[in-house]
Amino acid sequence: MDAESRKTLVAIQNMLEQLLSGQPADTIGFKTPMPELQKITEQLNQLSRNLDEMNNLAADLSEGWLDGTLPPRHNYMAGPLKQLHSQLSIFTWSLRQLQAGYVVGKLENTGELFAALNGIIDQAATLSTQETDDAASVNSWRYHQLLQTLDLLHIMILEVDNSGHVVYANRSAKEKLGDIQFITVEQAGNKVLELVAQNKEGNAFPVHREIYEESSNLWYRVTSDRFLFPNGHAFYFNTIEDITEWIVKEHQLKMSAEMDELTGVYNRKVGWEALEQILAHPEQAGTHCIAFIDIDGLKAINDRYGHSEGDYTIKSIASALLSTIRVSDDVCRYGGDEFFIIFKNCTEETAKSIMVRSDEQVKVLNIQAQKPYKLSFSYGIIPVTNFSESAAELLKRADHKMYLDKKRKRLNGNNTNPNNVNSP
Template structure:
């Protein structure tokens, strides 16, 4: 063995002797060029750190201290001590709950400490459910510190639903934690200005008492908080004959938003923001079912020019750009009463309400102009264009058109427009749009 190895091993031996004798040790600094000995030094330093952390935790536990620092997760040697610390903390929490008058369930843990604690819980439960005499001359039993009552109150405090219990005069006899956060400190729900909700609850109770319609539930929007609630009021009768009213108030704003988004997703084409085909056809059916003979409507069938060529030559990302861009132009050009829906991959259906064919053509001409401006401002190796066919209709005379007939007429006019463009292109003439 060379001198350097002998020196390093002696330093490590001294460190280990101190550890075995119970002395506190700091990390040792060993400088060596031998990789194996350097690795061993690192491991010994880790061992020193782990033992110091264990000793500190063990000393805290022996002195009854549970708020000291914990060894980190990677210190596996301290796992039994950390488990003991967790068990003692759980027991102390349970004892504090009992001391404060709360009732707790039995704790699942090993050893005599938990056995004794659970026996104590059994005794408290038995004592809390015994009858303690009666009120005055009545024969109504008076349970003191009812075990079940405490369990119910504990559960209600954990709910995200607000719970408010009032007596017949509107005096608040119980509010769970969620209700206190919502309403603050309140003694009476009648004549309150803090929350429109309290006035509504009072109204629910009054009306339901008169009509005997309990339970009653209502969906309510409170404007000042921009929040939707589901409010339920019910009543119950105590053996003494006293009536109480139990109210639950649940914030359903997120549910309302999700419901709205689901409704939107069922009617709107996700890619373009236009209505989808099903919604457009349903709207057309409604229009045809009306008996309004004084209005004229138009539908326009729109088909994007050369989308397959764009996809094949420039990629589907450019094809998607074309579809989205033309959809934006259609949406930005129509009137607020009109509707655009995506009928197919490269096809759109426009419903013009209370509109003549001339007005519809004027609006579509504006669409072509917008596309031409886009082509000039943001030139692409292809042209943004579409072909269209407009069909006017009304419900006079009856019977009305069928949806399929209208779509067929508009589709034929659209193909006439497309063929005219092809003929002009073949002749070398520019086409409109």
């Protein structure tokens, strides 16, 4: 055996003697030419570090200290000690909660130590909740139960007295509003706190209000109630809930109920109701017009190029209509390849010019897209003059005029069937 290997074996023997005697062991810092011995020295060094970390934790626990450094995750030998540390931490926290008068749940850990603590918890609950003839006594257990529950809520809770002094704020309120001590209308700083400060004895409680806070771009629901003590002193209990997500979802739900999913225009139901609303108010001044639109050759596009191209065609025509109408006009999908537009307070001449712009926009789309088929539509415009008509009769007249436009285009040789268009 060479001298280096002998030196390594001696160092290993010394380290093992130190470890077995409970003494801190020095690490082996030199390297040996034998790979097997080098591996053993590295493992012993790691073992020495693991035992040292375990001894430090065990010493802390034996002296009752729980805030020391825990062994790292890769020290698997320290697993039971770390578990004991965790259990004792829970035990200590529970004792401190009991000492402060707060509610504590029974521990699930087994063993004599935890069984004794659970017995104390049961006894404290019994003593705290039993009835008493002393009217001045306070059920601290139930009181702290309520406070702890309020702290777990995500909504903000503020209790304010007549002078505006904040008597209680739960954890959510403190996190979002800061450590507020006093609330007045002049010092509120935001609309939510202004509502809280405006609570007066004359109000009909409870009061439910919704408010938009521009500075934070959030919606809140503020519910306030008033409680009177026997001495006449009033306290105002306010719950402040962030309802932004609910407002957004409500708006999205409303939009999804009104909009055609494929095109983003209004659906048939909304358009139909808008027409009936117009027809129900003949006294409203101004001339309204209706345009009925039909996409040319959609069935042939679907048959030859597939429904994905058909959907592209429908969406493209809808986009062209939306990009050229006025803000006051409504585009509605009647179904399949048909749309209608409600031109409010619009002459037939103006409606015609808008449809011409839509047609020009479609021509631009044809140039840009370079599809093997041509996008186009036919339309008919009628003024709304007979308010005794139903919405169905109105659309039927506009549809008939659209059909005349489609027939005229065919007679003029403007055949938009995609099967007659050369593929690129």
